[in-house]
Amino acid sequence: MTSTRVHLFDSTLRDGAQTHGVDFSAADKTAIARALDDLGIETIEGGWPGANPTDDRFFAAPPHLTRARLAAFGMTRRPGRSADNDPGLRALLEADAPVAVLVGKSWDFQCRVALGVEPEENIRMIADSIALMAREKAEAMYDAEHFFDGYADNPAYAVACVKAALDAGARWAVLCDTNGGTLPHDVERIVSEVVAAGVPGERLGIHCHNDTDNAVANSLAAVRAGVRQVQGTLNGLGERCGNANLISLIPSLVLKMGMDVGLGPDDLARLTEVSRALDERLNRAPDARAPYVGDSAFAHKGGLHVSAVEKDPRCYEHIDPTAVGNRRQILVSDQAGRSNVLARFREIGLEVDPDDPKVLRVVEEVKLREFKGYAYDGAGASFALLARRLLDHVPDYFRLDGFRVIDERRWNAKGELITLSEATIKAVIRGERHMAVAEGNGPVNALDAALRKVLVPIYPRLADLRLVDYKVRILTPDAATAAITRVMIESADTGGERWTTVGVSSNVIDASYNALHDSITYMLFSAETVATADAAE
């Protein structure tokens, strides 16, 4: 009886960084590593020290992790050189990461053609390099590149590479389907043969790519054949068609195959959030059709499905959506909108009689505005203001008579290129007219600065307001530069409170102003509500 413990290894920051169109900054990498750590992933591959400036910056100041360990990636030593003198291995040793992952060939054809190295020397390269890392690091791992193609061509050589790594002290030998062309039944057969050849599954990992749409199935097949480490990426990021998607793999392993991957039920219930946060960071729309976590994954169109699913969810749901943090969606149903909005009211502390006709007005207004491009799901502060405006009252702390933003680019007398942004605003505050002008680093920055000039003397607490994130999404890309734009701004105060607001317009500056206006209003309104609540006690 083999163990049911399966170890998770995430490569979002290394193989995932190869995704066409994805370009992580060091700050992105740190934030993603923290999210993976919180989720409960055992090992996080942070990148390839020495390969590019971003990875160097990341490993120079790696995030402090509480549950996970950080891995650094590199290659086995160069041919005809000692491991100790190899500059690539040196960079790995110097990287601040307890785990070292070394990729090396396991296909003799590749050794000869791609590398120009004799297969015997390749085995020495693996053994020497792994031995060095096993000695100097907490853990060493061997990525057997092209293992499945290599095994199909020359099984004895492929297995010899794996054994060389394990004999040299590797904790794991990871079988990589580098070109992604192997089908699940071949993965299962080959892994079974490797285990039968005397390599314990407890020391084997699997690393799949999605070139035939089977990366997840291939990983599951390998686990069934005995492998006990699974590699993948969040949302299946990765070059070409992507890597095995951990977000799909984890619930199948846990909920359907009874494996222990080191995540508790509360961790599992965060999968949807983690998946969507990554898309948010990449500034792309989450895939509504994503297995388990997509917005449509548990969506039921009206009619038979809905009534059946309400009689017994097993009729049309393969798992309970809340197990992965997702939710059932009944499409085209006012009832769903209503209960959703009521649930949101409770979240923001608004007590409303569910039968109050104003509730329906909020539902209709939210629907209308979401149709126009607003997104209240991620902008709680704008939702709270909208709801309170319709149900109750929010004061106009300031009323803008207008603004003008000028962006100029020209060459000065010395021939230097100059870019300048200047904003003028005219506002009425407590019955008095104010105006101000300010410069900034870009048009929205200038607008923000001008607003502050006028507002801070009157509302001093706004001196504590910081804008911590600013995102722009084009909602109608077909319209190109005339497209509708959605701006989301995350703000914070010095006490650590954070809130997000949204603005929509065909003009990016105008959309930004709308989100800024909500941000400032929310801060002032919250302070007032708290003050009133305090006074009432």
Next chain:
Amino acid sequence: MTSTRVHLFDSTLRDGAQTHGVDFSAADKTAIARALDDLGIETIEGGWPGANPTDDRFFAAPPHLTRARLAAFGMTRRPGRSADNDPGLRALLEADAPVAVLVGKSWDFQCRVALGVEPEENIRMIADSIALMAREKAEAMYDAEHFFDGYADNPAYAVACVKAALDAGARWAVLCDTNGGTLPHDVERIVSEVVAAGVPGERLGIHCHNDTDNAVANSLAAVRAGVRQVQGTLNGLGERCGNANLISLIPSLVLKMGMDVGLGPDDLARLTEVSRALDERLNRAPDARAPYVGDSAFAHKGGLHVSAVEKDPRCYEHIDPTAVGNRRQILVSDQAGRSNVLARFREIGLEVDPDDPKVLRVVEEVKLREFKGYAYDGAGASFALLARRLLDHVPDYFRLDGFRVIDERRWNAKGELITLSEATIKAVIRGERHMAVAEGNGPVNALDAALRKVLVPIYPRLADLRLVDYKVRILTPDAATAAITRVMIESADTGGERWTTVGVSSNVIDASYNALHDSITYMLFSAETVATADAAE
């Protein structure tokens, strides 16, 4: 020895029409049916006659098909009524389609809970309805709804439903994983057991959904266990997470499992075109990461990969991309080595001595600019201009002395909110100074309009330039409104050529201008290069 002939059944127009956000017109359906027919799909399920006006319109005047047969979908008769008197079956009989597909329960729990029907009556419903269709139509088929969940719960009953359909004259009984929750090893085991129970695989079909990311693997597993009809949709359309993707399944069945699906090599080489034409019709961007047919499916980024793939494509390609009508792509990126850049030079038709020291200068410049936030990976036109500027020469078609963009928001005399964008540019073209002012729907749109006013009279071909996509990404979100911004613009001409350019700046307007400038320069430069090449012939 079982036959290698596998029959393809497409449900894009029926199950695929359930996709959230997809809304086929009857004309769409006709066009897609023609494309499926051309491709060589055996059976095309056109819809559900009587269920909605679109499907009625489609079956009232179905397209003339040359290779495929049309199928109409419906349900088994209602309980306690004869098949001849069932209005749903009547609509099916009247539909102009030689094949009838009837869905019916195969899980006794579902009969009782969802339908409120005794399991014995359900079997009579299947037998009666299939018998009617087998008599009146060229072919009858039974979709065994919830077959896998039903089999797990009560195997004898699930098999009894399948046998009842086949005994009543169904050509095929299709095993449906309706909730999509079954894993590949369970599909393979259950199908094997059904075949062992005396149901010939030659009369079994498979219909999978992608709720665990295994729809393709589940379909392949069923074929291995003996099933000889495979159902799916183009690009995996379908409700929730979609159906099994025929575009992924077909090449794996043919190229990797040696099956005969009725498509010749020329048909197979049209898969990429068929997949992208569907997205075109749905007005959505094709998935670059789609297995086999995506734009990135054979894209190479890492430097080592590129040099190896040029030595022997087997090193990093699991099939020849042209077999499915796709092509190899060499990307430029942060990770790029010299060989990547050299390969890109060849793609853009630049002949350079690999040992030319300028090559290293391009590599260094690309790395430096990517560190600053440029992304040449997705911006081939900006890369081509950068390379040619460093290696050779690109004319300055226009030189900007400066621009000024004004965004204004104010209330007019009637109390209406007015947002206005106005751009002024000053440019030197062929030694002459020009200036222009234009309004736009947002600042970048205004800038674009002003540039055109000056440039089109001098370079008339720019009248053909269209901006088809505009993307903004904030690279240093921590800096909030003062952040570095990257703008990518996709442009097209009326001849269908497309190119992408990139601009980076702390000012979103400035970044947009940079990308616009590259877009215009690239169009003019390409035209000139082609003209010169033509003249030289």
